[in-house]
Amino acid sequence: MRLPLRTAAVATGLLALMLTVTTSALAHDPNTAEGREELRRVNADYQPAVRSAPITGLAATSCVGGTAAGYPCSNVDLLSVLPLASIGGGNGNSMWGWTDSATGKEYIIFGRTTGAAFIDVSVPTAPVYLGNLPSYNGTSSSWRDIKVYANHAFIGADSISTHGMQVFDLTRLRTVTTPQTFTADARYTGFGNSHTLSVNEETGFIYAVGTNTCSGGVHMVNVSNPKVPVNAGCVSNDGYVHENQCVVYHGPDTAYSNHEICFNYNTDTLTIVDVTNKSAPVQLSRTGYAGSGYTHQGWLTGDHARLLMDDELDTDLPGTKTFIWNVSDLNAPVNTGVYVSPTSQATDHNLYIIGSKAYQASYRAGFRMFDITNIASSSISEIGYFDIYPAANNTGFNGAWNVYPFFASGTIAISGIEQGLFLVKYNPVVTPPTTTVWSDTFETATGWTVNPSGTDTATTGAWERGDPADTTSSGAKQLGTTVSGSNDLVTGRLAGTAAGDYDLDGGVSSIRSPAVTLPSSGTLKVSLSWYLAHGSNASSADYFRVSVIHSGGTTQLFNQAGAASNRNGAWATGTWDLSAYAGQSVQILIQAADASGASLVEAGVDDVKITKQ
Template sequence: MRRTLRTAGIVAGLLALTLGATTASWAHDPYSAEGKEELRKIMADHEPAVRIGDGLTIQAATPCVSGMAGQYPCKNIDLLAAMPLSTIGGGNGNSMWGWTDSTTGKEYIIFGRTTGASFIDVSVPTAPVYLGNLPSFNGTSSSWRDIKVYANHAYIGADSISTHGMQVFDLTRLRGVTTPQTFTADARYTGFGNSHTLSVNEQTGFIYAVGTNTCSGGVHMVNVQSPKNPVNAGCVSNDGYVHENQCVVYHGPDTTYTGHEICFNYNTDTLTIVDITNKSAPVQLSRTSYVGVGYTHQGWLTGDHARLLMDDELDSDTPGTKTFIWNVSDLNAPVNTSMWINPNITATDHNLYIIGDRTYQASYRAGLRILDSSGIASNQLQEIAYFDIYPASNTTGFNGAWNNYPFFASGTIAISGIEQGLFLVKHNPTSQPPPTTVYSDTFETATGWTTNPNGTDNATTGAWERGDPEATTSSGAKQLGTTVSGVNDLVTGRLAGSAAGDFDIDGGTTSIQSPAITLPATGTLNVSLSWYLAHGSNASSADFFRVSIVHNGGTTQLFNQAGAASNRNGAWATGTWNISAYAGQSVRILIQAADASGASLVEAGVDNVTITQQ
């Protein structure tokens, strides 16, 4: 962790801005967990938090009409339900994450609180069900708790608790639970004590804890490929204190690092990019500060890994909330290309996530803000929707929306409120015309998709084909016998055979490509499809399902789902990716799947491919 006169001055400046003539006396490093808690308490004393349980009325499902959903200011976002903290375990709220049960399709939120983690079934978002609480280790309290999910397991860390470690909870235990319970952890990792946040790379099976009492506050790597048996995988300890990060298998423009595992670290005053492919010898690729730095907090990559949006928690949010835009096409020399200023709010921005051309930003007192980021390449963002859970103020301060979770296939978005609780909302862009369909294929008839289009496939069985799939099972559903619509889909070896492995993918990669599709020259263009990847526990991260776009400049990967050494049952999911960069071109959609790790059981399917123009 680094503390300088400059950064201490920024905190003092923020206090002066927020508290007026109030004089703060700091007992702790302002960037330590204790220091941030001290700041939060000072701000709470200055302006007491508004709590849902203390006078605010909870609404059931309430549409956003004329700028309000009940008492909550809104634009193009409807309220589905709200659950006060008193109904989901008490305490104050902090971070959260989501889980979709691939067996049942049900959706859940794991909600962090000062005294534990709550489990909430949000499958019917207008009637969510509180299932119970996993108490904090030894009953200790922490204002910061962070959760991530891998292979049906939740991993839970806590800041300001030196003995907490990381709790491991098997989420499949929630199946069949209908009344609140007090749960116990399935395991606890003790390679670190406290942690500020966790990130997960689901493609590789690693959890990355940052802000711990190890690794000099840098990235503490944990192998969770055996979910209940976390193993220390090493440190990135030459970075100083890391507040949050995102680690990915890189597929962006910098081809030097294609397929490498890269971490984008937010180091309080820099964006630091590290190659962690070799866990025993991480390599720092760049360390870059920027104009206007206050406290580099969190960020997220675009789907093509070419750009990144970043929140700075202590920058000056006058004349509006600032979001930093980065070009990370060169990992050795990233560039902060712009700072977008939201003209509608001056709130402190906290956590954001990017899905396609939409950015979902939790902005404390201003609640959830949804940005159109389709123009990010030209440094253009636009606020298109919001839901404000803290109506009292839209200014700088640490109240209201801590985090949001926008990744559910249903479109339900969860918001965690520090003083409020859990909100479930849905984006309802009523002011926009419906999208125009440019291309659609449900695979009920042959339309010109080509298997092995480049003549490079090496799979010996399980080649892609169009047809009526037969179901297979092995420790659960593998090849799905049902389609999303109609009778046919694209499937890897549609026959079942006498055993699940008879016609699955073996020996390598199989690919299939669409006919040429001429894209319109204007508008926001998105390709979407339904897909699944299923595999046995004998699979590995070398196995994959991929979607790419073939365009005038070559082939760009839009999506990659890697396998893992654990059982994954087949379940339809939907993906949407922005392809506006190829407007006016003739393109093709390329779909690949592979058993690249030996004789593992791997199946995949695709249905309902569409391209739309907004």
């Protein structure tokens, strides 16, 4: 079943509410042209939410042939989908996850325009909606953000000047059996609206950005006692901050070892601040970069030496760009490269890094997954994706808002603006290693037999191993260049004074390989490079053929017929399956024929190989 992308069955009042943005939305800094443009684009792209029934029980919906249940994919399987209608309604935005250390159960806290939904995803093929924590005072917000610390969820909202930060004790979910409307356990009112929250679980601090405090900079909150949050100070000389990540630093810049460092994304710069002393934070660097549109979000590698960053409005071609940074020197970070998606021009949004893999929510292009093993060389590559918005891969604010990849189970959650919650799993197609059973490059004699059955009729140009000479007649005919080395198999390797002096004439020439015993199992294939060349005086009676001789006889694998037209020589590669003959002793038979009278025919073979996979 494939979910529809939009539906008209949404009340006019609800849609109007979702499209409302007030001037209190400091997270998008309406005092700047970039902020106004981001708000305009987000609101212009909003679509009604999906109202379909939940999709569950889809553990077997693997990504096969580039799709899973109608969604484009690669190496990522679909586990289940919970549309917004089944988790409280509204439109979706950000989310976060929680693993109950007492039970091992996994949960998603899913932000929506009207509240936060709590979902048990411990059985990812059958997630269970547990209830909703409404937005404070019931006010709608297009942006909501959630982080988790010490078994508590902290929830902020943009565009609501009185919202503050809700605190919810997640251990309450252990006893929930039917969906409920929850109330918050506490509310922090040191700020009103906020765009995003980050948490440093090592120190117990929440860092709110895009608030109506701290001059738009970082608002620090001590949540070591989760139900009693305490204002810890501001980073107010840092300018407007859109998102950030704060860590206890253990990277290569040893001058700051064990300091608490925030990596802030400031509209058009990466700004690094030492917040170890909350009453006197120190800006270490503020670095711009070429091609900035609206610096959005980023994440550090585990060794704190590199960083990937998404820019939300770098919409110029050729494709979605992810910026690669060397942050080994906190006082002088360097943008070392840009990864450009070869398949998507979508707006990238949020990304996270675990080990050698990065997980990115890229709006209309859905969830994208990267191998960053070679990030030190400014090289990353896409290894999987799941596109929850099949309608387009171009710029725009639809589809995947956020991704949560941190569950120990390997379940990956995707939040869709119009769609709801998707649960997926990375499941790469593992290609068995290929081993060579037998090969021949014809640089030495290995036992090929010419005219093995004694039935060949060719008068000249019989197959031989050697260094071929070039011949031409209305283009290349016999190729003097081999695929590898100096020698190949060729129908008369000499050139003579005329192109037809040593070509294949008079009928069929054949040559047979030595016997090769195939393995008893696996996918077995034979491959070789070949060409057939002829003049316009040829016909369909001329040919080049490859066959396999086995215990049951001879089976033709390939036939290239001639034609009454000029065909120039050019190396091509063919591969054919030998798995049906596993465990047998086989031989490869090569044949070429000039059966059209006095036609000009040349053929060659190089690099024969039998492999097992």
